[in-house]
Amino acid sequence: MTEAASASPIALYKEFRNDKTFFSIRVKQLLILFFAGLCLNGCASLGTTSKDDQQNTSIVYEWQALQQRLNALSSWELLGKVGIRSPQNNFTAAIHRWTQVDDFFNIDIASTFFGIGASNLTGNASTVMLSEAGEAPTYSDQPNTLIQEQLGLPLPITHLSYWIKGLPLPGKPVDISFNDQGLPIQIQQIGWTINYSKHTLHGDIPLPGKIRLSRKRTTITLAIKQWTLI
Secondary structure, eight states: OOTTTTSOHHHHHHHHHHOSOTTSHHHHHHHHHHHHHHHHHHGGGGGGSOTTOOOOTTOOOOHHHHHHHHHHOOEEEEEEEEEEESSSOEEEEEEEEEEEETTEEEEEEEOSSTTOOSEEEEEOSSOEEEEETTSOOEEESOHHHHHHHHHOOOOOTTTHHHHTTTOOOTTSOOEEEEOTTSOEEEEEETTEEEEEEOOEEETTEEEOSEEEEEETTEEEEEEEEEEEEO
């Protein structure tokens, strides 16, 4: 194995964060190496999401402590599907793998509807690369706009690393509703309403299995089949 290939995925990620020329050949190589290494090293983490993970309705959570635990959870993967309902579109896409490390994401999705084949999104809150089967990659410094224009998905990708765990965006006004266990079941923020259900325990962290985001006439439903904490 070469020295580059054996490098820690986290170390490669940090190098990506410090590189100011995102579109350089070196960064593209780092992205490939990062996710190759993460695939190898992440396999040992699959035990964090097991058949033993289940909802424990006897636990009551204190929001401040739970919020700290969720904030500390910065590296994870998930599998599932996303459903989109809007005046323009109504379809479902598979999430084959979503890997998140801090604000750095890599998402593989595919749908047989509306001509969206296998697609990959890689980037962070300020820069994104979209790769589609048989097409040259597309780059943008406006990730949400790129997804809307290229895939027709009104998906607020720059916010989802927080919302998907049940956390509000930092520094923005928010209204949060909780269930009897102290788990967030609704977040209202920057014009979006996010509803949560089907929480399960992963280690000692409760994570939602279903998330529904709605804004005006658009509804996005994320059904999570598997969480993996890495």
